[in-house]
Amino acid sequence: MVRTIARDHGEKRQHILRTAARVFAEQGYDRASMNLVAQECGVSKANIYHYYDSKDALLLDLLQGHLTALRDRVAAVPLAGLEPEERLHLILREILLAQQGGEDEHKILLTGLALIGAEEQKALRQLQREVVDQVSAILRDLAPESLGTDRAKLRAVTMSVFGMLNWYTMWKPNAGAGARETYARLVTDFALGGVRGI
Template sequence: MARTIAKDHDEKRRQILKSAAKVFAKEGFDRASMALLARECGISKANIYHYYESKDAILFDILDTYLAGLRTRICDLPLSGLTPENRLRRVISEVLMAYQGQDHEHQVQVNGLGALPEDQQALLRRYQRDLVQFVGKVIADCAPGLRDDKAKMRAVTMSVFGMLNWYYMWNSGAGKSAREEYAGLVCDLTLNGLRGL
């Protein structure tokens, strides 16, 4: 007889992912054991295997959940009716808000993605690429004269992500108002920089 799924299965899975992201971020993927993950989650090692067959499966689910969610949250923003500048402001602000509380997941993305098989890496990189292309298009709409210079537009887009990721690294505990203030600064730097190119 098949084992039934507990009513709180999805909530426990989310708790496992959150706890495992913390362990992977602090200890590194290679040094983290299933026993350590189970201890951090507050469950038995046998119980963690009820949810995941391996720590590789946990790593993939952390990154798949995080990156797919980030891509959807940003790329599905309702932006119609906004000026190009206000679209950029909305997107940059939303990226910083999406990063809030995701420090461990973000660090696991940076350091752990290479531990996965190529097919899984390809899927996760597609999420990243979709997000970068979307933000790049929003930036390009603010500088139509540069739209045909793909190398320069990519450099500008990645510079914006660099500024946003810097904030994540050095101001991870910042609240909504501080994030909105920094988002405004990134927008001002980007818009004024585009005018000077």
Template sequence: MARTQAKDHGEKREAILEAAARVFASEGFDRASMAALAQEAGISKANIYHYYDSKDALLFDLLDSHLKALRDRLAAVPLAGLAPPHKLQTLCTELLLAYQGADNAHRVQSAGMDHLPEAERNTLVGYQRDMVRQLSGVIAENAPDPLAQDPAKLRRITMSLFGMLNWHYMWNAGADEASRRTYGAEVAALTLGGLKAL
């Protein structure tokens, strides 16, 4: 007979993922042990194996949950009817708001993907590419014609914009919603102003 899932399974899984993000971010994936992860989550080592059969499986679920949630949140932003500059500001701000409280997962993402098998890395890269395509399309809507038709240059600008947003937590840890909204508008304005020079 199959084992039934506890009513609080989802909550415990989320607690384990949050604990794993903290441990992987502070200790590094290689040094983190399942025992340390269980202790941080406040459960027994035996119990953590009820949820994840290995540290690798936990890492993938952490990154999969993080990146899929980011991708889905950006994809759900209502952009129809907005002027192209407002679309760009909206996406920049939404991404910064989505990152709020996710600094540890973000750190793990930067260093952790190389530890995963190719098929799992490809899944995660797929989420990232979806977000890059969405943002690149909005940048193209704002760009003057030769730039909008130059895929290589458009990619460089898109990745530079992601760099400004993705590394915000490194120099502005603990930024609140208001400061994230301000910075999102500033990044969009900087990008839009810079496009004219290119």
């Protein structure tokens, strides 16, 4: 007889993912156990294994969900017809807003990607690359004469912008939407001044 899926399967799975992200971020992935995740979820270890057959499978789903949601959210920002300056601000704003409440997932992303298999890493890095490439293309449009012909310089500038976003996400975890919008504008202005001075 085929086992049916409970109506609240999706909600329980999301609860497990969010709890696991917090546990992995606080304890470190290596030290965190499925026992601890189950305990923090308020369910049995057997219940966790009903959803995920291993800690690695749980980590993979967590990272995949986080990156897919970020990629989809950034891709949905309406940019048609806008100048590069405004496109940059809107994309950076959306990235920071997408990270709100997802700081644990972001922390795990920074450390956990190297812990999964090569094929899975490749798929996840492609999701990351889609977001990075969107920002990179806008930065290139801002200074085509200097960044359009020097790929190494464009990459360095792009990664510097993401470094600022990562710093904010990690060091301002409780920042609200307004503060994130303000910081997105600051990074945009910083990038505009800096890029054109290169």
